[in-house]
Amino acid sequence: MQTPELYRLFEIVLASIHPGELSDEAIEQLSHFFPDTLLLSALDLIDRECVIKYLPPWGRPHFHVLGSTGTYTVYPSLPLAPHAPAFCSCPAFSYAVLISGSQLMCKHVLAARLAERLARCVERQITSNDFASLLARQQASM
Incomplete structure (x- = not known):
């Protein structure tokens, strides 16, 4: 079965x-x-409680998942990308989802999706300046 069909299911x-x-x-x-x-x-x-949902003023949430070796940025819903409708910055996502196609998503994306559905995210309001600082720290750590 193709990945877009699996995502729909x-x-x-x-x-x-x-x-x-x-x-x-x-x-x-x-x-x-x-x-x-x-x-x-x-x-x-x-x-x-490792799933953090940042709530910016413009409304589209931004997720971080605290993994065992780092904090990963997760975009659990990318509606315009049918073959990879989610993204995670972890190495497992790159390999198992994007390169080999052996997994539908990594544990961080699944955790973000489930935590949001179960209302189990740690939610934090974030300003535009806070968001810019957060992105700058992410870039510096790469």
Whole structure:
């Protein structure tokens, strides 16, 4: 099955999850898309409150996920990019999603998508100046 079709099916499963509640049935459905290790890692990131959702004044949220080796920038929804409708700055996303195509998304993107649906993101208001500083720090660390 092609990646855009898998994303559409994933979106249907994600939409079926009741906000704030992750049922056993939803976990079982998600396990059809992701290996157990990836799914459990994403859920662990949510449980440890590692998903930060920055809320800028212009309305489009910006996510950071605190991983084991760094903080990764996540864009969980890029509607104009059908073959990779999400992005993460982690090496696993580059290799497993973009290069080899062996995964639909990395654990950071999955954690951001699930945390947002479950209302489990750490939310922070951010000004335009704060956002510019955040981007500058990211560029400096690369």
